[in-house]
Amino acid sequence: xxxxxxxxxxxxxxxxxxxxxxxxxxxxxxxxxxxxxxxxxxxxxxxxxxxxxxxxxxxxxxxxxxxxxxxxxxxxxxxxxxxxxxxxxxxxxxxxxxxxxxxxxxxxxxxxxxxxxxxxxxxxxxxxxxxxxxxxxxxxxxxxxxxxxxxxxxxxxxxxxxxxxxxxxxxxxxxxxxxxxxxxxxxxxxxxxxxxxxxxxxxxxxxxxxxxxxxxxxxxxxxxxxxxxxxxxxxxxxxxxxxxxxxxxxxxxxxxxxxxxxxxxxxxxxxxxxxxxxxxxxxxxxxxxxxxxx
Ligand code: C5P
Numbered sequence: 382x383x384x385x386x387x388x389x390x391x392x393x394x395x396x397x398x399x400x401x402x403x404x405x406x407x408x409x410x411x412x413x414x415x416x417x418x419x420x421x422x423x424x425x426x427x428x429x430x431x432x433x434x435x436x437x438x439x440x441x442x443x444x445x446x447x448x449x450x451x452x453x454x455x456x457x458x459x460x461x462x463x464x465x466x467x468x469x470x471x472x473x474x475x476x477x478x479x480x481x482x483x484x485x486x487x488x489x490x491x492x493x494x495x496x497x498x499x500x501x502x503x504x505x506x507x508x509x510x511x512x513x514x515x516x517x518x519x520x521x522x523x524x525x526x527x528x529x530x531x532x533x534x535x536x537x538x539x540x541x542x543x544x545x546x547x548x549x550x551x552x553x554x555x556x557x558x559x560x561x562x563x564x565x566x567x568x569x570x571x572x573x574x575x576x577x578x579x580x581x582x583x584x585x586x587x588x589x590x591x592x593x594x595x596x597x598x599x600x601x602x603x604x605x606x607x608x609x610x611x612x613x614x615x616x617x618x619x620x621x622x623x624x625x626x627x628x629x630x631x632x633x634x635x636x637x638x639x640x641x642x643x644x645x646x647x648x649x650x651x652x653x654x655x656x657x658x659x660x661x662x663x664x665x666x667x668x669x670x671x672x673x674x675x
Contacts, residue, residue, distance in 0.1 A: 383425040384497060385421060385422070386493070386494050387490075388419055388471075388489075389416060390479075390481035390483045394601075394602050395601065395603050396411045397582040397583055397605055399578055400577045409531070410580060410583040415525065418481075418671055419475070422471055423470040423472075426466070428466050432469070433470075434470045436471065447484050447485070447519075451488040451491040454515065456495070459503055467495060476559070476640070476667045480562075480636030481635055482518040485518035486518075489520075508523055540591065546590065548672075549646055551642050551673065552642070552645060553642050553667075554640065554642075556617070556662075557665050559639055566637070572609060575606075586598050599631035600631075610634060617641060620662070624654060627654040628653065630643075648670060
């Protein structure tokens with residue numbers, strides 16, 4: 382029987398960088414917030430081997446795809462590669478190179494789905510280890526709620542739901558062009574004050590949301606990668622300004638961009654900004670309003 386699972390995404394309420402590490406990665410602290418906008422992944426046990434198909438023509442389906450790599454790593458770690466394989470189909474609905482972590486979520490859902498499909502051969506510590514080897518954001522998607530993350534982003538501290546955000550809504554907008562994450566990090570050499578931030582910002586924001594202080598939490602939103610990315614793409618700063626002028630409580634870039642997210646007090650408020658936003662910036666690009674039920 383095939384297994385079908387939704388594969389969510391995230392925004393970073395805080396992305397604070399704490400310096401470049403000897404391995405070339407950046408030490409960071411981030412406040413991840415899960416977003417209920419989804420790709421869909423179908424998994425089915427098969428003869429040995431990994432076979433991936435995808436609805437999106439631009440996404441490679443060979444071993445360079447993170448889903449393919451996750452499946453191969455899982456079967457090897459479980460000692461099953463000689464006996465069992467998997468057929469996977471990825472229905473890609475979320476934008477690529479968007480800063481939403483959708484590809485990382487696809488990899489995490491592959492690990493979780495295979496574990497379910499094949500009778501739970503791996504423990505959660507094994508899944509954590511495999512996730513960290515696949516990418517910096519993958520571990521976050523092994524658990525469902527908001528979380529602080531440290532290190533490269535792979536060391537997760539799960540948080541309780543931000544119940545104060547219930548009934549609010551996020552408006553997400555991806556303009557149709559992406560930002561390459563390695564480029565954004567590389568450019569930080571020109572922004573040393575952003576690359577070498579002070580620790581504590583992510584936890585401070587989380588504390589406000591957990592205390593029920595939504596405006597206080599939003600006031601702590603921060604993304605160091607906005608330095609290089611908004612300089613190259615000033616249009617993204619205009620998206621933020623426009624949404625703030627049309628009722629948003631806060632607006633930021635997610636991850637390395639190019640997605641902007643904005644928080645509204647209600648779904649109705651968010652939807653009332655959509656028409657003026659489209660009138661100002663055109664009909665191109667991916668726009669989604671997500672009601673927060675957490
Ligand atoms: O780990 P992931 O594949 O998501 O990272 C993509 C790229 O982003 C890395 O190759 C690196 O250039 C950069 N990066 C970084 N520091 C991090 C996470 C990512 O420099 N903590």
